[in-house]
Amino acid sequence: MHNALLLSTKFSPELTPGAVNAVTTCLRIQPGEKVTLICDMACLTIGASLARELETRGFVWSGFVLEQLGPRPLTDMPSEVLSDMESSAVSIFAVQVQTGELTSRRQMTDVVNRRGMRHAHMVNITEEIMCEGMRADFGAVDTLSQRVIEIVRAATTIRGTTPAGTDITVQLSPEYNWLKTSGIISPKKWGNLPGGEIFTSPWELNGTFVVDGVVGDYLCAKYGLMGANPLTLTIEKNRLTGAQCSNKALEAEFWEYCHTDENSDRVGEFAIGTNIGLTRVIGNILQDEKFPGIHIAFGDPYGFHTGANWQSSTHIDVVGLHFDIWADSQQIMRHGTFLV
Template sequence: MSIKESAMIAVRDCMGVKPGEKVLIVCDTERDFIGVPLYEAAMELGAESIYMEMKPRTRSGEEPPEVIADAMLHSDVVIAPTVFSLTHTQARKKACLNGARIATIPLTEGTKELITDMFSTGGMTADYFRMRDRIEQLYKLQQGTKTAHITTPLGTDINVEFAGREWHMDTGLALNKGDFTNLPGGELFIAPTSANGKLVVDGTFGDWGLLDTPLELIIKDGVCVDARGAHADDLKKLFEELGPDARHMAELGIGMNPKARLWGILLEDEKVGNTIHMALGNDCGFGGTCTVAMHCDGIVTHPTVYVDGKKLDIKEFL
């Protein structure tokens, strides 16, 4: 499959773009090779397609320029292939509340060739409607749950609390007003209220890509109190720069895309089936209260997950 074909799938199938709709492509100078095909696909479908390009942000969760945020607010559809993620921004949240259907495509890691390969052959090739049905099945089972206990062979042993918070689905489909997704999609996620234990990240971590050696995060009362191993020093520098909110445990996610693979590109890696991910930083866009300009995910492979004391077999839903 080519980039042009993947772009058409994204615009036509995942976003349901119709003739005459106002479709805004928010890109940056580093990801135009994804942004331009999306713009052209929307034009081909008869949309009022608009392309806006900015300089890359400095980290995921940083707000776009005001002129772009305003344009997002007045669009029917927004697709954002960028280096750093616009997912956890007020601009994205406000535009969704105003009715825009939005897909973010944060491509922080990887060469042009690797990203092109991923977008053409990985998670974008999933059967999105079948995957949506499976995610909805698991979503219904998780309603009203309160806690999770997660372990892995590498030493993860963490208890996560989320009573009163709502699970969210990322199906890769944004067909109704206010819908939001990543592309490729494929996860179920929630903002914890607290967490305690050790998280051993052995997949991709934040904007640093696929780890050569694991990173251990020590979590106490929903806060990262220590980091050891790969990129621990880099993470601690962010803590110093951004303050205590950057240590906040922001997300528990379950990867559910059967076609996704570990590329070292967080966008797809967090969707890999039978993985979980947890994030530090901003969670205000999906039920939390932390607004710090950072959202840093860590992928954990081969997890054993118990929800409210009952074992969850993620593979059954792939």
């Protein structure tokens, strides 16, 4: 364990409000519960701010810094971490992930799912996000998320359009579950922090999706904000059939990513961002996918939670901006602002 390293690392006091929010509001850690805290050297100050809150509040916790356990990228999650999680009620993962580490993350979330842990997934968290998205009023975000999920659960079709040219129609199925990850994390579903989205797996999605926000996974850090070079995607019966962008390197790399395996080009996730504390996209998918509006993901449908019965080794989100959204005939968003 690396508790001493985390407690001796200095960090800006500006990180403290976000850390308090994570520990008290989002995870609601209780006396007597044990916590596994995982970070890396890139997120050491963030890990330190979380460790300080755990220590100050008298919680029992084990801290791990990944580079102290083995070379990156980690093809497998270190056994020390997985073993410690077996005796924890709560886990926190604050790491800048690297290409090739999806399997190790799945090994971690497999433990979370099996044991029903409350898990905060803070993949690619930055100090900027700690000072923005992590300072949201997650009580208000949760209230809004609940209102929206009740509407879409009763709907059979959702349509989304944007001024940039997005026009998608989504057929929903009662066989697939809607999930709420509003920032209030429960044993039923681990959640990303900062939170603020509802999602499902679409039965069938058709249309054009213009990515003028950001793309996900490692492409997000590589290409940043997409406003100047939007990526236009054509989708037919849930499959990516076309991708066009003035940035040909991005276009080619995105297309290759979405053809890694037989389901990498399949829409696995349809989501509505509900973090009303956010006012802009910043070029980091962890926060930007929570921006009010629609994002979709090609690849794995998180079938353990959504009920979809297929898998993929990849999962990449794409975010658009300024949505109008209808659930059946009810408009629930106009130009990026919720109407509910």
